[in-house]
Amino acid sequence: MSDSAGRPRLIATDLDGTIVRSDGTVSARTVAALGRVERAGATLVMVTGRPPRWMAEVAAAVGHRGVAICANGAVLYDLHTERVLRSHMIEPEVIAQVVERLREAVPDLRFAVEYPTGFVFEASYNLGTWDADALGGRPVDGETLVSRGGTKLLAFHPGTDTDSLAERAIKAVGDLVTVTHSSGPLEMSAPGITKASALAEFCAEHGISPEEVVAFGDMPNDLPMLTWAGTSYAVANAHPDVLATVTHTTAGNDEDGVAQVLERLYPAAQDEAPS
Template sequence: MTHSSPRVIATDLDGTIVRSDGTISARTVDALARVERAGSMLVMVTGRPPRWMTDIAAAVDHHGVAICANGAVVYDLHTETVLKAYEIPSPVIAETIGRLRAIAPALRFAVEHTDGFMFEDSYTLGRMNAKALGGRPVSSEAILGLSGTKLLGFDPEADPDSLSEKAVEAVGDLVTVTHSSGRGLLEMSAHGVTKASALAALCTEHGLTSEDVTAFGDMPNDLPMLTWAGTSYAVANAHPLVLAAVTHKTSRNDDDGVAEVLERLFA
């Protein structure tokens, strides 16, 4: 391994290495394999819950570690087991929902835990049916008594950026608020839990620092990780805030932008 190869590659999945059609190209799989062959650490850092990692684990041949749910869950792709989870306690969920209902009455809520999620009856994701995704409907009262790795708030009519700004103002002292879907879907984790906090903790365990990390992303939930990493790349299809924050840019996810960079770094 040449000294110029990064010791850690941290990449987001959807919109970054996963294409618009939901696949990861053979070229990208090959580029990710180069990272591990070179002795560097490969970390998938995603908003996805662990149960949505099965196809990814298979695509990367069960190599590496994944940080799921925007930093709330550390997941071993080799064994497909949860190594660590940072939960939002139920009183905090109840208080957060109460405050958000006051400022955005149209919001409907769901709570993720490590192996499933519960959602209010009225929580629909349009073409993505919450039940089909493995969710279990509960009453609006019952949801207030849950703890979990991620609290989701959805308003199909809302603009994601302005909804997120309003939410940060209302509940930013209780939870970490972000968004990544291009829809009015708030993603909330325990206060201070981000993709960066989990990645920093993982690096510390391995005696590595932010300077050892090259990170890739496309959406606002990637910003903590991208601004923490020593070197950061946005794919060309990234959110404007992400394009403005990174040190480098590469081609779109559909054009294997991450693979392009990895082939160069691990030539």
Template structure:
């Protein structure tokens, strides 16, 4: 393909190495994109509170679409510039339905500026290493709009849990998963990585066929199917490998950088 006008890449499992770092090679490849006049967008399930180290590693270049499309974050200023939130009443109904129909779920929510969780919600690696968030009851958890609702199950297969959650609340919110754990991430109805990326591209007069996208997990599928050219890293989920145009090297082998060095 010709040099793309926009590069969109997932972070964890895709552009970042397994230890969560950006390699010097990948950071240099990202710089090539902006130096050539391209638009660089990180499209991630991460909340903004997990983006400070990324912003520093890329010298505050680019924009980030966070929380699977719910929040747009300016890496230059490290500020949220756009939000698409789950309304409090929808949040409450979603939790009530899931509580009644999928036993053993526990919940947490990502707000625009932090998160809260039920006391028995199992925190993941980043949260146990950084900030544990507020432990609250369900009524408090659902009392105000949020960027993302998360539901964790202690034992179910992630793909099966996603199917169950989709059947129960798919008319209220947009469920997906990305971590390899039995952890479902829910955004406002219709909000995905693709919806946010498409809006951002349209504002800049960029068409889908001028976009190249990289990903590794099911939450990347909307973005990868929307972009004109899509790449999975070799370590990607089987559904992602089956959906993309191309496969590059694994995240630990700088697969995204390898492609960008060829394009720019």
């Protein structure tokens, strides 16, 4: 299904590895292509594992267009106003139980907890560049770590492949949280919370069916969204599991693969001049 011109009513796209290039930028071509979506009267939704605190630069880069589903579905965030609209939390007692089980199953794990705004982390947790530079984070002891509910629990291991680590975590705590990953640590959300659940909730509120949605992604945390959407695309640089699941593929993130598809889907929408 689509609008009267045959175009999708909603575009859902992941960020890192999908529209964000390897150098951390969003190209002028991609910004222009994203602009076509809203000018055509469709809805643009950024669907990402990023927490809200990582969204300011993206919001600015895309002209504060659309809404964002952050933290793998746990947070709905307005890019126009840069404001959290709602969040789904993991209860503190669940975080405590998950951490205890995972420490037994996989020794030497290090943990961090995301909140709708801000985060805490164990001193041994390996902060990435974004976390190290972000405001609002602080190191805490193990008791403080599990004392408050969060939107996402992160687990980092210094010497284990993330795919195999995810398999072990699902066996250990899959009854308590939703376990996934992208390119870094394990990412755990409240039960049933995924990119797909949040996108489905948003679409139901706006009378949009899965068949009217085109989704783009590259990593395992995108799989629920890609299987839910009526039409799904993987960029060429995607994880093998993603490439095996989607209905279509496009060029890689460094070749503006998403922009190439959007230019075909919304050919009548006039581009803004690239900066």
